[in-house]
Amino acid sequence: MPRRPNLTVTVALHVVLDDGASAVPDLADAIGKAGGRLRTLSTVRRLEPEGETTSPGVELEIEVEGVEEEALIESLGSVAGLRAQRLTRSMDRVFGKRVIVVGGGAQVAQVALGAVSEADRHNLRGERISVDTIALVGEENIAAAVRAVADLPRARLLVLAGSIMGGDISRAARELRAHGIPIIALNMAGSITKNVDLVVSDPVQAGTMAVMAIADTATFDLSRQRGRRF
Amino acid sequence: MPRRPNLTVTVALHVVLDDGASAVPDLADAIGKAGGRLRTLSTVRRLEPEGETTSPGVELEIEVEGVEEEALIESLGSVAGLRAQRLTRSMDRVFGKRVIVVGGGAQVAQVALGAVSEADRHNLRGERISVDTIALVGEENIAAAVRAVADLPRARLLVLAGSIMGGDISRAARELRAHGIPIIALNMAGSITKNVDLVVSDPVQAGTMAVMAIADTATFDLSRQRGRRF
Numbered sequence: 257m258p259r260r261p262n263l264t265v266t267v268a269l270h271v272v273l274d275d276g277a278s279a280v281p282d283l284a285d286a287i288g289k290a291g292g293r294l295r296t297l298s299t300v301r302r303l304e305p306e307g308e309t310t311s312p313g314v315e316l317e318i319e320v321e322g323v324e325e326e327a328l329i330e331s332l333g334s335v336a337g338l339r340a341q342r343l344t345r346s347m348d349r350v351f352g353k354r355v356i357v358v359g360g361g362a363q364v365a366q367v368a369l370g371a372v373s374e375a376d377r378h379n380l381r382g383e384r385i386s387v388d389t390i391a392l393v394g395e396e397n398i399a400a401a402v403r404a405v406a407d408l409p410r411a412r413l414l415v416l417a418g419s420i421m422g423g424d425i426s427r428a429a430r431e432l433r434a435h436g437i438p439i440i441a442l443n444m445a446g447s448i449t450k451n452v453d454l455v456v457s458d459p460v461q462a463g464t465m466a467v468m469a470i471a472d473t474a475t476f477d478l479s480r481q482r483g484r485r486f
Numbered sequence: 487m488p489r490r491p492n493l494t495v496t497v498a499l500h501v502v503l504d505d506g507a508s509a510v511p512d513l514a515d516a517i518g519k520a521g522g523r524l525r526t527l528s529t530v531r532r533l534e535p536e537g538e539t540t541s542p543g544v545e546l547e548i549e550v551e552g553v554e555e556e557a558l559i560e561s562l563g564s565v566a567g568l569r570a571q572r573l574t575r576s577m578d579r580v581f582g583k584r585v586i587v588v589g590g591g592a593q594v595a596q597v598a599l600g601a602v603s604e605a606d607r608h609n610l611r612g613e614r615i616s617v618d619t620i621a622l623v624g625e626e627n628i629a630a631a632v633r634a635v636a637d638l639p640r641a642r643l644l645v646l647a648g649s650i651m652g653g654d655i656s657r658a659a660r661e662l663r664a665h666g667i668p669i670i671a672l673n674m675a676g677s678i679t680k681n682v683d684l685v686v687s688d689p690v691q692a693g694t695m696a697v698m699a700i701a702d703t704a705t706f707d708l709s710r711q712r713g714r715r716f
Contacts, residue, residue, distance in 0.1 A: 270637060280524045284511040294510045297527040298639045301666070314523075317637035350634040351620055361606025368598045368619065376591025376621035388618040389598065390581055391606035404580040407500060407547035409528045436531070 267292070267320045267328050268346035274337030275302060275314040282335045283318075290331035292323030296347070296409060313339060319346050347410065352384020354410045355466045358401045359417035361391040363442060363459050367417045370463025378471040385467055386410075395423050402428035406435045412470040414439045415462055422446030438478055440466050443485065453478055455485040497522070497550045497558050498576035504567030505532060505544040512565045513548070520561035522553030526577070526639060543569060549576050577640065582614020584640045585696045588631045589647035591621040593672060593689050597647045600693025608701040615697055616640075625653050632658035636665045642700040644669045645692055652676030668708055670696050673715065683708055685715040 273279040296319035303313035357367045375385040429451045439452040449455045456462035468476035503509040526549035533543035587597045605615040659681045673687040686692035698706035
């Protein structure tokens with residue numbers, strides 16, 4: 257299974273633009289002309305017009321690869337409707353890799369307890385690991401969340417925390433693993449435990465192992481534990 | 487203080503493109519021509535060339551506002567180097583609003599316990615609330631994280647969980663609140679408790695109140711509690 261490569265993001269910018277139909281296309285053009293590739297764009301908020309003379313605006317957070325700060329800022333200066341731009345820190349540097357925990361509230365909370373405590377220990381030594389959770393019920397909702405993890409920025413590992421999961425959740429788990437994101441499941445009823453990398457009975461230990469598996473500061477190698485149950 | 491408006495995202499797509507300099511600009515153009523606005527773009531992964539004849543590729547997750555699915559898909563069909571596209575669910579529908587918890591590991595874990603348990607109860611009634619955490623130490627790191635919350639997609643409320651915070655963290659807290667994101671802090675040493683919306687001594691209750699404050703299914707109004715200590 258391929259390990260997910262880190263996307264090398266070189267410059268993070270906060271920009272404010274007139275919110276016209278050509279705003280983002282013009283921005284993307286200017287980035288391309290500077291030799292960069294737009295890797296991330298998030299709309300932070302829309303700005304209402306101030307009085308009758310101004311148009312609506314939009315605040316964006318962007319991350320661009322393959323270009324120096326100065327060249328990018330100069331190139332963006334030519335974008336029509338640019339109101340402001342400033343350098344920020346890329347989300348990767350601030351929030352780092354993400355462990356995602358999905359499932360029932362009581363168990364998600366216990367996995368989070370283990371994962372946050374372990375992330376704390378690694379972050380003290382220079383790592384950046386976030387623990388992100390959502391409490392959900394129902395096969396359809398959980399399967400959709402599992403599939404969506406493939407598209408979450410910086411997601412590196414999923415923990416499934418529940419008492420029974422299978423059916424479409426197991427299909428979604430196989431798809432996610434094919435995308436290179438490993439899964440740890442609690443020991444539970446249903447077919448899910450046959451479709452994950454590791455099964456762990458204690459939720460606190462599951463959270464701890466999840467963080468160890470993605471920390472560069474740990475020696476835990478998930479590929480050597482694959483298929484085991486603890 | 488303005489409440490953060492939900493961005494109305496109409497269509498979410500997963501697209502695979504040749505990873506050339508014009509890939510994203512062409513994509514943004516096609517979206518604009520269909521009448522849409524590109525609101526979110528995440529790079530899921532880069533694809534290595536398969537053999538000598540193909541070029542590198544890139545997988546993107548995009549969210550587009552103001553256009554119907556059919557019109558968007560037809561317009562993207564004309565983008566040079568488009569390898570695949572499929573509809574997905576927007577992150578907003580899957581993971582919903584986010585409570586962000588930042589601070590020391592032991593306390594972040596207890597806030598998460600309260601927040602995840604409370605989110606579970608609201609998500610059962612149709613809400614979508616995620617609880618996302620990062621354990622950090624040091625004024626500089628925490629202040630950077632507080633500022634970055636303004637740029638996190640779907641972030642609605644921040645909980646600061648620690649034993650002493652002030653200085654630049656207090657400045658960052660004032661900036662974040664000016665952006666319309668409220669803050670709950672644990673009762674702690676330092677100036678931070680004078681620069682937040684609400685101070686709560688018990689971390690489990692702080693997490694619970696954080697979720698109640700952003701849940702449409704709750705009746706807790708943070709603006710009526712502002713400045714209070716529990």
